[in-house]
Amino acid sequence: MKKLVVLGGGESGVGTAILGKKEGFDVFVSDKGVITEKYKEVLRNFEIEWEEQKHTEAKVLEADVVMKSPGIPDTVALVKRLREREIPVISEIEFAANHTSAMFIGITGSNGKTTTTMLTHHILKQGGLNVNMAGNIGDSFAKQVAENDAPYYVLELSSFQLDGIKDFVPHIAILTNITPDHLDRYDYKFENYIASKFRIVMNQNEDDYFIYDADDEVITQYIKKNPIRSRLLPFSLTKKIENGAYLEDNNIKIIIDNNEIIMPTTDLSLKGNHNVKNAMAAATVSQLLKIRKTTIRECLENFHGVEHRLESVLKINNVQYINDSKATNVNATFYALDAMKSATVWIVGGVDKGNDYTELFPLVNEKVKAIICLGVDNSKIINAFGNCVDNIVETQSMKEAVNMAYKIAERNESVLLSPACASFDLFKNYEERGRQFKEAVREL
Structure with a gap:
């Protein structure tokens, strides 16, 4: 029986433990802090072994695979030791993706990813797809794969989650923007953080899609120097785009292989230029997945946004x-x-x-x-x-x-x-x- 060690007993850790147990792993959860009562209850119910306020190194190093919660930096001594022994250290995203045959829409960026994730999920759901939402938002991705798997997932992905992927590949990837953030985790080097965000496309091929902000200098410069294999579908507020989305006379226009959708920005329920971009990204995904144009328009008109965001x-x-x-x-x-x-x-x-x-x-x-x-x-x-x-x-x-x-x-x-x-x-x-x-x- 393969041994799965989970570092961190929060939402992603406990979700991974549940999925690991279901898939026949011998699971051990270890948290340096205190595990909340809610999660202890779940671990007891599933008869999963756990410890808190310490990492028993001998037990952790017995692992065949380790799932590390996104909050734990790669620089921690225990993580370094695992790497020295060539024990794979992965994120919940990587682990869960290996146990479902679903199609993934992966969304990352310094800002706008939560709104874009929720808006995309809203449109796809209203359009009749059986779709779950997870990642950096809501219930754990792994737990959903274990308990109510779906054919589609919209995943909000932080740079920390992307740092822990090896084979994970979203069929559609979105990069909303890149501005300096979390530099304390990237040796204060902006280029390390940029590379981290671009891991979202590293396993994509010609059959996959990459939707990104063509007005973002950091993104466009990176793409010039690092060719991307997937099909590019940029969005822009300032320039005309042949394949992708752009703004013309206060109308959003989305064109994919000569198939066009037009939507007045005045009808958007969310205000501000950044939300025009979020709407472009979500609508481009919906267009790729053949959601009816009227459904896309209605959803952009009635979506109420994210709590604590404008x-x-x-x-x-x-x-x-x-x-x-x-x-x-x-x-x-x-x-x-x-x-x-x-x-x-x-x-x-x-x-x-x-x-x-x-x-x-x-x-x-x-x-x-x-x-x-x-x-x-x-x-x-x-x-x-x-x-x-x-x-x-x-x-x-x-x-x-x-x-x-x-x-x-x-x-x-x-x-x-x-x-x-x-x-x-x-x-x-x-x-x-x-x-x-x-x-x-x-x-x-």
Whole structure:
């Protein structure tokens, strides 16, 4: 019996353990932290052996294959030891993909991947396909393969998940954009992070498709130097595309092998240029999979978006409150500010991941009337924007930040939470940060 060791007892780890057990592996789950009660219960029910608050090295090194959770860096001593012994260390994506014959639509990028994943899944489902959604979102991919496998999967893939693939190949791959993010995991080298994202196409061939943003310099430069075997279907807001998607007179046009679909951007339920791109990517997939054009149009008109991503919360005294807590990097906040149509009170701050704020200066000059800092250390934000905005306030809690915004914002203006930073200094994660924002707004 082959031995599967799972490092990390979270969603992806426990899902992999369930699938491993079903496929006849001898499974052992090891977590350096504490495994939550919910997951312990599952492991007990499936009679899977586990340990917490330690990795027993002797047991881990007995593995035939190791599934490593995406949160564990490759630089950890135990992972290095496994590699020295040539024991395969893979991600949940690689493991689960080996146990299903489904077709995969894989979506990665620094920003926009969650919206694009949910939108693609929404259209395919409404179009009548039996399709699951997994990866960096929702229930574990491996668990779904074990318990309710489907012929199609839309997978949101982080760079960490792609680092752990060997043979995984999506029939359709989407790369939404690449901007510097998570550089602390890539030796602070942007090129390492870029290469990681492009692993999504490494096993594709001429029968597969690669959908990408042709306006993204980083992507187009990489493609020039590194030929890609699959069929390229770019999308663009600025240039005309022969095979792919582009914008013409406020209409999205998608052309694949002379088959055309046209959709006015005014009908899109999600606002902002970045969402036009997300819609292009999702609609291109749907066109490839022969979803009816009317279904694609209806779905783009009625899709409500992702929680914590430019989410309209409430209008109070004619001031619109918007929750964009999912903006954990500068580029995501750029999109949010770009989508603002009125003077904005901007709530920003948290754990800085080596941010360079210069690209935000033009938008801040044009749209932001006051900045409310929400972080333990706000000095970098104050230094960056001191010359752009007269009114910069520091706060220590979400309630205080929202109350301050309420005092500053006037009729027909907006209050935008778009932190551009990670949340770990004051909150558990960006979801908790967004929920606290919504609660504080509702209490006004």
